[in-house]
Each structure stands twice: as C-alpha cells, then as structure tokens.
Amino acid sequence: HVVCSRFPFGSVGWKGNKAWRLPACWSWSSELLSNSSLLLGYPVMIKASAGGGGKGMRIAWDDEETRDGFRFSSQEAASSFGDDRLLIEKFIDNPRHIEIQVLGDKHGNAVWLNERECSIQRRNQKVVEEAPSIFLDSKTRRAMGEQAVALAKAVKYSSAGTVEFLVDSKKNFYFLEMNTRLQVEHPVTECITGLDLVQEMIRVAKGYPLRHKQADIPINGWAVECRVYAEDPYKSFGLPSIGRLSQYQEPIHLPGVRVDSGIQPGSDISIYYDPMISKLITYGSDRTEALKRMEDALDNYIIRGVTHNIALLREVIINSRFIEGDINTKFLSDVYPDGFKGHKLTENERKQLLAIASSLFVAFQLRAQRFQEHETSRVPIIKPQMANWELSVKLHDEVHTVIASNSGPTFSVEVDGSKLNVTSTWNLASPLLSVNVDGIQRTIQCLSREAGGNMSIQFLGTVVTEGQEICVIEAMKMQNSMTAGKTGKVKSVHCKAGDTVGEGDLLVELE
Numbered sequence: 001h002v003v004c005s006r007f008p009f010g011s012v013g014w015k016g017n018k019a020w021r022l023p024a025c026w027s028w029s030s031e032l033l034s035n036s037s038l039l040l041g042y043p044v045m046i047k048a049s050a051g052g053g054g055k056g057m058r059i060a061w062d063d064e065e066t067r068d069g070f071r072f073s074s075q076e077a078a079s080s081f082g083d084d085r086l087l088i089e090k091f092i093d094n095p096r097h098i099e100i101q102v103l104g105d106k107h108g109n110a111v112w113l114n115e116r117e118c119s120i121q122r123r124n125q126k127v128v129e130e131a132p133s134i135f136l137d138s139k140t141r142r143a144m145g146e147q148a149v150a151l152a153k154a155v156k157y158s159s160a161g162t163v164e165f166l167v168d169s170k171k172n173f174y175f176l177e178m179n180t181r182l183q184v185e186h187p188v189t190e191c192i193t194g195l196d197l198v199q200e201m202i203r204v205a206k207g208y209p210l211r212h213k214q215a216d217i218p219i220n221g222w223a224v225e226c227r228v229y230a231e232d233p234y235k236s237f238g239l240p241s242i243g244r245l246s247q248y249q250e251p252i253h254l255p256g257v258r259v260d261s262g263i264q265p266g267s268d269i270s271i272y273y274d275p276m277i278s279k280l281i282t283y284g285s286d287r288t289e290a291l292k293r294m295e296d297a298l299d300n301y302i303i304r305g306v307t308h309n310i311a312l313l314r315e316v317i318i319n320s321r322f323i324e325g326d327i328n329t330k331f332l333s334d335v336y337p338d339g340f341k342g343h344k345l346t347e348n349e350r351k352q353l354l355a356i357a358s359s360l361f362v363a364f365q366l367r368a369q370r371f372q373e374h375e376t377s378r379v380p381i382i383k384p385q386m387a388n389w390e391l392s393v394k395l396h397d398e399v400h401t402v403i404a405s406n407s408g409p410t411f412s413v414e415v416d417g418s419k420l421n422v423t424s425t426w427n428l429a430s431p432l433l434s435v436n437v438d439g440i441q442r443t444i445q446c447l448s449r450e451a452g453g454n455m456s457i458q459f460l461g462t463v464v465t466e467g468q469e470i471c472v473i474e475a476m477k478m479q480n481s482m483t484a485g486k487t488g489k490v491k492s493v494h495c496k497a498g499d500t501v502g503e504g505d506l507l508v509e510l511e
Contacts, residue, residue: 043091048077054125055080094328095166098133100148101189106158107209112145113189119327122237130224131188134325140171160201191223191283222290226313228277230269233312233340237332240275244268246305251297256283269306291317298461299443302431312340314461343460352437353459354393355420358402359411362389363426
C-alpha cells in the first residue's frame with residue numbers, strides 16, 4: 001500500500017493538513033499510481049517507507065515516470081530494507097534540506113539541538129553537511145525546533161532523533177520525515193553544542209532524565225562534514241568504486257579536524273556495503289575558518305587503491321555559490337550541468353602547478369645524483385653541477401618549456417614569462433608535500449612516478465531506440481538504469497540477471 005503526503009508546517013501547529021492513506025487492500029496499478037499523483041499534482045516524490053540514504057527514491061513528473069519510478073523504487077526498497085512499501089508525496093522544486101536534531105527522554109522532556117544544513121546531495125543522498133545553516137534566522141530556527149519537539153513529544157519519543165524538513169526560498173518549511181536514530185551527520189551538531197549525542201542516548205535508554213534545558217543549548221562556532229566515498233565523482237557525481245586501500249592516512253594531525261571511520265590500510269571496499277570511507281569533520285570559530293580547515297584536510301587526506309570523491313568535495317566547498325550560501329538540493333546539477341569535470345585551473349594555478357611539477361622532477365634527479373656519487377658505474381640522468389634545467393612539461397596536452405634552478409630548498413622557475421619561487425623540505429619519501437609558491441602554501445600529493453620521469457600529482461584534490469533502457473545494474477543496493485546511447489539493434493547480451501559485474505565489463509553489444 002502507499003501513503004500520499006506532504007505536510008506544510010506553519011509557525012504554530014499544522015497548516016493545510018491533508019493526507020491520503022490508501023487502503024491496504026488496494027493493489028498497485030497504473031490507475032492507482034495516476035490517481036495518487038493527481039491528489040498531489042506533479043511533480044511527486046516516490047520513496048521507500050522504510051528507507052533512507054536516497055535508496056528507493058525517485059522523482060516523477062508525469063504518469064510514465066511514476067510507473068517507472070514505482071518499479072525501481074519498490075525493487076530497491078525490497079533489496080535494501082526488506083520492505084517494498086512506498087510513499088508518494090508532493091515534490092518541492094529547488095528546496096533546501098534542513099533538519100533539526102532532537103533529544104527526548106522517558107519523562108516527557110525533549111529539546112532541539114539546532115539545525116543542520118544538508119542541501120548538497122546527489123541521488124537524494126547527502127554529501128556535505130554543516131551546522132548551523134547560513135540560511136536560517138533565529139525566528140525560523142526556533143519555529144522549526146519547536147515543531148520538531150512537538151512532534152517528538154506527540155509520539156513520546158525517547159532518544160536522539162532527527163526531524164527533516166524542506167525549506168523554500170521564503171523560509172516556509174515542510175515536514176519530510178523523522179529518522180528515529182543517530183544520523184551520519186550528527187558530529188557537526190556535537191561540535192557546535194558540545195554535547196556527546198551517543199552518551200546522551202545511552203543515558204536516556206538507561207532511564208535518566210535529560211540533563212539539559214532548551215536554554216542550555218548553544219551555537220558555538222561552525223562545523224562542516226564531508227562524506228568521503230569510494231566513488232568516481234566524474235560519473236553521475238559518484239558511482240561506487242571497489243578495491244583495496246593500499247595506502248590510507250587521515251588528516252587528524254591538523255587542528256579542528258575529526259574523522260569518523262571504520263577502515264584501515266588493506267581494507268576492502270566491496271560491492272556488498274555502502275561505499276562510504278569516512279566522515280570528515282572540521283570545526284572553526286566561524287564558517288570561514290571551518291571551510292578553510294576542510295580545504296586543508298581534504299588536501300592532506302591520503303587514499304590510494306580506490307577511486308574517491310575528494311576532488312568533488314573540495315570543489316564544492318570552494319565554489320563561490322556555496323561560500324555565499326546560495327545552495328539547494330539541485331546544487332550539483334546546477335553548478336555542473338554537464339557533469340563534474342574536476343578543478344578548472346586559473347592562469348596562476350596553472351603556472352603554480354607547472355612550477356611545482358618542475359621543481360619536484362629536479363628534486364628527484366638531484367636525489368638520484370647523490371646516489372651516483374657512490375656508484376660511478378651508473379649513467380647519470382643529468383649532468384653534475386648543472387646551474388639550470390630546461391624541461392618540457394606536458395599539461396592537458398600542452399607542452400610548456402620551463403627553466404628551473406635551485407638554491408638550497410628553493411627553486412626559481414621560469415614558466416610562460418613568469419618567474420616563481422618554490423620552497424619545500426622536499427621530503428620525497430612522504431606521500432604529502434607542503435610547498436610554498438611565492439608566499440602561497442599548497443599541499444600536493446605525488447600519486448605515482450615512472451622511471452621515465454612521468455609523474456601524477458594531486459593538486460588542489462532489441463530494435464533499440466536512443467535513450468531506451470537496456471539493462472538495470474544494482475550497485476550498493478542502488479539500481480542504475482543503463483540506456484542506449486544511439487539507435488541500434490541488440491547484437492548480444494553478455495550478462496544475465498543476478499550476475500556480478502565490474503567497471504569496464506562488456507554487458508550489451510549494439511549494432
């Protein structure tokens with residue numbers, strides 16, 4: 001059966017209270033789907049009633065999309081949660097996703113612990129969260145908090161829970177759902193309130209009353225969380241990647257950084273579980289400091305062996321729209337309409353990268369030269385005591401002539417008519433390298449280096465008609481529809497339902 005709903009919240013109590021619960025004896029049919037949608041008007045959101053994390057969730061703009069959405073959503077719901085029941089609710093276009101953390105005990109007490117901004121999403125799953133929200137004023141925050149507490153008290157809720165809302169541009173907020181559990185993003189709330197939510201949950205479960213009154217709940221500073229996934233961000237903003245972590249180092253040496261994870265070097269990222277690697281949290285006295293610390297933390301995060309989404313996370317937090325707070329749940333598709341392509345270098349950044357790469361190459365050669373002093377039979381790559389090195393550096397299919405010279409730890413590099421000074425400790429055994437380029441501090445990672453000198457550097461993170469569905473792939477319990485890229489005929493199918501497939505595997509041939 002299905003429930004059709006979308007409850008708008010007013011400043012006090014319920015407003016526009018309408019909900020339709022279809023009888024459990026009704027079976028799903030095209031007519032039922034259409035009638036359900038007509039009650040609400042398109043677009044609608046189809047979602048798993050027992051769901052979470054974006055699984056079993058689809059947006060439908062017409063009857064056909066509603067039927068397709070039901071098929072995928074019910075299958076995903078059954079696969080992920082063992083429950084194929086669905087909700088259909090009114091879809092609000094371009095909203096913010098803001099949630100309120102609540103805490104209740106068994107004595108009738110409940111408080112709200114401020115909000116979390118969770119609008120940066122892909123496939124209806126949160127990617128970046130922060131607390132508090134840059135969008136809310138104190139009046140709206142209080143109204144949302146009071147409604148969330150009223151809901152918790154109405155159902156006699158006792159534990160930590162989250163009441164989720166959609167908020168429009170005029171700060172009208174609409175009830176989305178309540179998650180009766182600890183959320184992935186709870187650390188940002190802990191950072192700004194000073195409360196240990198897990199400890200509070202245990203105390204409540206033991207039967208103790210809450211230790212805090214509403215007036216005791218502060219907002220101190222700002223916290224940001226990035227969900228680090230084993231995903232390829234260049235494919236639909238993040239399709240799961242599998243593999244073994246050959247090298248893994250969290251940036252917990254930096255100030256204001258917290259990492260919640262359950263992996264270590266050698267851990268396998270498999271197809272059987274969610275691809276999240278960790279939750280990376282930074283805290284600062286204000287939003288600017290928290291975001292700068294997140295930028296540094298992402299640059300210092302070492303993950304080898306699997307594809308990850310750090311490049312996307314970094315681009316989000318430095319994007320001008322994000323910094324200004326101009327965000328909604330369609331942020332990624334709005335900012336990257338053609339998909340995520342990676343960081344676009346500015347002219348200065350391009351020169352910095354060329355200078356750093358040249359300096360790093362010469363540093364490796366100088367180290368090799370020191371070994372040659374003890375092995376005279378080796379053929380030197382460079383001449384001893386060279387004053388200048390003229391190099392050809394290829395970047396994005398363009399070849400640049402670079403001249404570098406060094407004095408101690410500093411390299412002077414001429415590139416495209418500019419002269420840059422690059423200074424570092426040049427610890428070539430470290431996977432991380434902090435370099436200073438004309439007073440600007442950068443953290444780079446040398447991902448690989450070939451004997452010939454090539455280096456990889458991480459810098460700044462049937463007759464089938466076109467578009468027809470060919471097959472459906474389930475990855476991490478998310479079903480992905482594969483469509484034909486051109487009109488053609490199916491020549492052969494190289495898989496069957498239930499097969500496990502990997503990236504690059506040939507599934508269907510067209511002719």
